[in-house]
Amino acid sequence: MSKYNNSNGSLQNRFIKYAKIDTQSDPGSPTCPSTEKQKNLGRALVAELLEMGISDAEIDINGYVYGTIPSNTTKQVPVICFCSHMDTSPDSSGENVKPIIHDNYQGEDLILPDDNKVIIKMAEHPDLQHQIGNSIITASGTTLLGADNKAGLAEIMEAAAFLMQNPDVKHGTIKIFFTPDEEIGRGVDKADLKKLAADFAYTIDGETLGSIEDETFxxxxxxxxxxxxxxxxxxxxxxxxxxxxxxxxxxxxxxxxxxxxxxxxxxxxxxxxxxxxxxxxxxxxxxxxxxxxxxxxxxxxxxxxxxxxxxxxxxxxxxxxxxxxxxYRNMKEVLDQHPQIVAYGVEAITRAGVVVKKQSIRGGTDGSRLSFMGLPCPNIFAGEHAFHSKQEWVSIQDMEKAVQTIINIACIWEEKAK
Structure with missing residues (x-):
């Protein structure tokens, strides 16, 4: 078990920083990325990766972010990629997002201050019943929060920082991959998989704590x-x-x-x-x-x-x-040919002390298309809820478990290698 903890609040600080950057994509735009403002977040992520010591971090002309955490083991470990998307949905405004932390949630209605008609109620959001005592992050009532998928970005970045700071935690080569335009179905249109050079991948873009999804529409x-x-x-x-x-x-x-x-x-x-x-x-x-x-x-x-x-x-x-x-096609067709990818994901969630919820996605992810492009890729929970709406929320504690799961996946692939 790795010794990750979030005692200094770095995870929520990362998330709040990213959430404040407007990255809404535009289905009516023919460009890639569909909005230039997505690159603002991409450049910020690259700067952080470089500061961590990930020396090859870059953003390309199409807005894709690439980076490599070098292997620190003598074993021959498959190259694993962790992927999240930078854009937020066109369904609700992503401009001037004001994240609010609601500490020690006790089941009360969360009335958002900038529009008191926007109320997050446990009766309408049943996953909130598992959040008693936790810290919930919402927006202020006039925008979405952007936890879809900036929670995933923050979790991958936090795991990357941990691995770079803890060389005693053994892992193979880890690739980091952040995409634009996932919300408008173009997230991997211009992905350079040769540059990425990964064998298997995990998108960190799921909802409920403990969920792993190996099947899509x-x-x-x-x-x-x-x-x-x-x-x-x-x-x-x-x-x-x-x-x-x-x-x-x-x-x-x-x-x-x-x-x-x-x-x-x-x-x-x-x-x-x-x-x-x-x-x-x-x-x-x-x-x-x-x-x-x-x-x-x-x-x-x-x-x-x-x-x-x-x-x-x-x-x-x-x-x-x-x-x-x-x-796109159901990624289960591909993932069933590589059962260890999902099995190691399940083990990683279990090691994080979380009950595994194996689920199917009534939709698609970047992983759906990546799987058929030759990069098998299930989806792991990021903790995002009520996405694409002003009622969007995420739990800091769920995000911490996602970080731990990412680190565990990296460790398990190394442990199982010869």
Whole structure:
């Protein structure tokens, strides 16, 4: 067991520093990173890594941060990477974040001072029942906190500082990797895996204390374009076939009591319309299609097209085009080929004195795509909760356990090597 402790408050100090830097990504931007301000945090992280003695730390032109903690063992240990993302969600403001520490939490409602209508209640956030006596960090009520994923950044940086300061704790080569634009699905678009040169990785971007996630949705995106028939509305009888009405009819014909995000849970998939635009002559709808099982994912796409065809029969002079493209696949397909990655993660959490919660992600992470790019990568808890909202919170004690888990993973890989 390594001797990490946070008695000087360095972990929360790191987190609060990072949370105050606006790094919101922008799905409408074509650049990488999508917002230049993400590099402000990247440069700060590089400066800290260099100060620790991680001499190769750098940020590249696309906003990716790389660094290496050299091996201090004679064993041949696989190169392990720890990864978190720097951007915060576009769903809620990340500007002028004011982190607040609520010490010795006793189950009370947390009324945030800059907007007293934003109240974090235990009844609505059941994980708070496990935080009695702990210190909770929130924002002030007008922004998100950014624990997703700045908690992960702080935890990796704290673990890196510990390993650099404690050469008696044996480990192989450790790679540090921080990405931009994860929140808009482009987190590893320009990742240089040759430069990273890791064998296996762990994203530190999970929620509940003790969770390890080795399974994600498989994901497709669909774009439906309908070309209708326009006519002057005063003389449209028997002529007009409105693309807007056609797509509306298609959406209404899809299942509503199942296969939607609001009616599914656990391993159930869905077809979810996420955007719509159009005029009478042409309209477009975009969908995300999700399931843990690839065969079911394909069947959801087939159901979407069957529904479209049934509706289109009633509009003989109109046409449609449906494009379904793969976005990412369930990383379990890859991780099952390397069972030791998850097994060592489970052992590391257990050594930290935490009950392991093996879970599936109803979404995707950078690790989903990294796994299929040749870098198998499960997800470890960071302690972030209510992400993408003004009610976001994180526990300092949960973050400490995440740091300990990261250090334990590094040690276990060294112990198991020959």
């Amino acid at each position: 498989s994901a497709d995106g669909a774009k439906l374009t309908v070309t209708g028939v326009s006519a002057h509305p005063g003389f449209a009888k028997g002529k007009m076939e409105s693309a807007i009405r056609i797509i509306t009819e298609i959406l209404n014909a899809l299942p509503t009591d199942t296969l939607t995000p609001e009616t599914t849970q656990l391993k159930e998939g869905f077809i979810h319309p996420v955007a719509f635009k159009g005029q009478v002559e042409e309209a477009e709808a975009q969908f995300i299609i999700r399931d843990f099982d690839n065969a079911k994912l394909q069947s959801h796409g087939e159901l979407l097209e069957e529904t479209i065809k049934k509706v289109m029969v009633n509009y003989p002079n109109s046409s449609y085009n449906l494009q379904i493209k793969a976005q």
